[in-house]
Amino acid sequence: MTAVESTTARSLTYVEAIKEAITQSMREDPSIFLAGEDVALYGGVFGTSRGLLAEFGPERVVDTPISESGLVGMGVGAAATGLRPIIEIMFMDFIGVCMDEIVNQAAKMKYMFGGSARLPLTIRTMAGGGMNMAAQHSQSLEAWLCHVPGLKVVMPSGAYEAKGLLVAAIRDDNPVIVIEQKLMLGRPAEVPEELYEIELGKAHVVKPGSNFTIVALGRMVSESLKAAEVLSADGLDVEVIDPRTLQPLDTATIVDSLKKTHRAVVVHEAVRFGGLGAEIAAQMQEEGFDYLDAPVGRVGAPFAPVPFSPALEREYIPNADKIVAEVRRILGKQV
Amino acid sequence: MPRRKSKVADGTNPPALTDDVLRDIFERMVRIRSFEEEAGKLMESGRIPGALHLYVGEEAVAAGVMVHLTDDDQITSTHRGHGHLVAKGGDLGRMYAELFGKAGGYCKGKGGSMHISDVEKGMLGANGIVGAGPPIAIGAAFSNKYRGTGNVTVCFFGDGASNEGTFHEAANMAALYGLPVIFLCENNGFGEYTRQDRHQAIRDVADRAAGYGMPGVVVDGMDAVAVYETAGEAIARARRGEGPTLVEAKTYRYFDHVGVRGMGVVYRDDSEVLEWRKRDPIDLLGSRLEELGVMTREQMDTLQERVLFEVREAIAFAEASPDPTPDQLLEDVYTVTAGAR
């Protein structure tokens, strides 16, 4: 099922879109529950579950102790026995505490058990910097997760995607990790009122273009659109692609773009070295070598933890300027 | 009223509570309070970026513990860590500079409030990961034992953090190896916005000590003298090589989990805040010092003025400190790697 054209779309912020996806899904399916630290009484530190306790009660909206291993493990066990848990890890950085539950348990159960286990588990977590929250509250660790066979990973680029991808994640019968980004929380977009899902594993061409491709993850989609506007002055007609799902990756849509544009840059907020951009660039040259006129460029964060100081964090986080510079660098390299 | 649960092993000799020690504890508490109140104002007015977890209300714990320690004794701290470093003798100017993200800060502006540290003073870092302290603390204690230094490590953590697996693993190992470490639980009644009775089924975190084979003691965390005595026994015990102790100080955070506002919040009643404020740790000790004739009100006022002056000087130092420059971005990463741009 793909997204429906809606007559009831209205402007909704990213945080409201997340809340609506959870609320409507829970109304539809009584096997869904939400658990996490301060998700119930407080409504989530980012407000993504405000009001849910009142509607669904403490059995379905569960405050947990500060025990991430227990929390994710509880999701695994509950999912394996007929429930459809939504587990919230407040900041993505905290997955370090519960990596075993994600990587060795959730990801592998179905395979190790010869296909007999069903694990409809959704893990939501908040990533990204830009808020001066320093090295342990600002990371983008999607590449860690995409490396593990058995996990699906999505990264919404706005409110519309946040709702549709989360609904799809919840309905999926496998573990799906939804990576949200705190810098987008208050950002509005047109979001249909009804329950809709965005198909997992399908990229979206956000802006069609004819002579350069930018593949951008999450919040970097809007930065890439800004860059595309700047670059149009250089005579470039940039195509911007949002993979939406990082695992499984829709390489076909990206390679199709190369057939007309012949040049590309991949952009993410995560550290550049070993980031998902490396995988996407490698697949581009494997599948699209004949169409490429230049090496695939990559924009990502420098090889350092996220610094606290606003003066340094400003330099650290990729933005439209850095994307423009990388595109121009690629073009300059051409013979 | 908090009660003492069990006794620390006999024959302890905590250092005597002299008038000088009492004044010392009082001054450390006043320094923390001033530092935090001014930091809160700077955050509210947007001059300090990011989030601050302030220690106001809990001063007796840091002060009552830290007077027992030298620079060669270590502590591990938490996200609510300013008070720990102030009490351990941290430089206020370098602390504020770190909160501002300036190059003159303790971490050259790279860490901020949640990562403030002073390795030379044995302060092994505030921490953004709840429950990260205990395993590091047992490492420092292991090192002290291995090197035969006679030093101890105090691991500060919250009631909320006592639910992380890391605490349980570290406590077990500390008791097993007889490490010179004190697990100092600052039970302020909440983990973020969740009241203790909604995050654990026990009332006293100290009860958990029995499960690891170490003594567990509850102390009134608003009473600096009680903290001093209880922590002193546990520290003396560790120095004698008799192993770890779990000390639980019952205290209260006046402000919100993040920032300053402490009243009118959804997760607790204002009356509760006011009730705790009646037993303000600085007032309690102040009255005691007056009764004992250790300090007069006038001397206390003079002290508070002097501390506030120092705090303002420290803020001025911080504001004058330059921003870190972009070339410092890649400094102090362990590796320099190809393609790191």
Ligand SMILES: Cc1ncc(C[n+]2csc(CCOP(=O)(O)OP(=O)(O)O)c2C)c(N)n1
């Ligand atoms: C591993 C991890 N989980 C969750 C958080 C978010 N968080 C920050 S402080 C806090 C509450 C900690 O409570 P407690 O240990 O009692 O310390 P207090 O804040 O009361 O001083 C939480 C849940 C975190 N920083 N790290």
